[in-house]
Amino acid sequence: MKSLKTITVMAFILFLGISNVQAQKSTTITTYTTEQQKLVQEQRDLMKANREAFKASLTAEQQAILNDPALSKEQQHAALVKTFTETQKTILAENRASAKALKEEFRNTISTEQRQQIHAQNATKIRESVQESKGRNVKRN
Numbered sequence: 001m002k003s004l005k006t007i008t009v010m011a012f013i014l015f016l017g018i019s020n021v022q023a024q025k026s027t028t029i030t031t032y033t034t035e036q037q038k039l040v041q042e043q044r045d046l047m048k049a050n051r052e053a054f055k056a057s058l059t060a061e062q063q064a065i066l067n068d069p070a071l072s073k074e075q076q077h078a079a080l081v082k083t084f085t086e087t088q089k090t091i092l093a094e095n096r097a098s099a100k101a102l103k104e105e106f107r108n109t110i111s112t113e114q115r116q117q118i119h120a121q122n123a124t125k126i127r128e129s130v131q132e133s134k135g136r137n138v139k140r141n
């Protein structure tokens with residue numbers, strides 16, 4: 001009798017877990033056209049290539065700043081920005097401009113229905129992160 005209750009409880013928990021996973025999967029947007037998918041992939045590839053090109057332009061001094069464990073992320077960023085060459089500043093500006101142009105091009109291809117889906121998905125993510133951060137704050141206190 002006890003094992004029957006245990007099996008029933010385990011089956012119920014499994015059912016709840018699966019239903020949550022299905023609910024989370026259903027909120028992702030899967031209605032992108034092939035053109036939109038190509039634009040997204042193009043943007044990802046461009047950002048990856050730009051990031052690699054920028055990393056290749058870092059001097060030994062700049063890499064030492066990035067690898068210094070004594071500095072916080074903010075301190076690393078501030079120290080690194082001070083050491084940028086004009087070429088590196090140009091690379092970063094071009095990267096931002098191209099990413100912005102691709103993002104705008106993608107926005108122009110989105111239908112009203114897709115915009116609503118994206119908005120709903122983002123609202124859900126924001127809600128979940130707020131609830132998660134509230135949970136962390138309660139645990140700290």
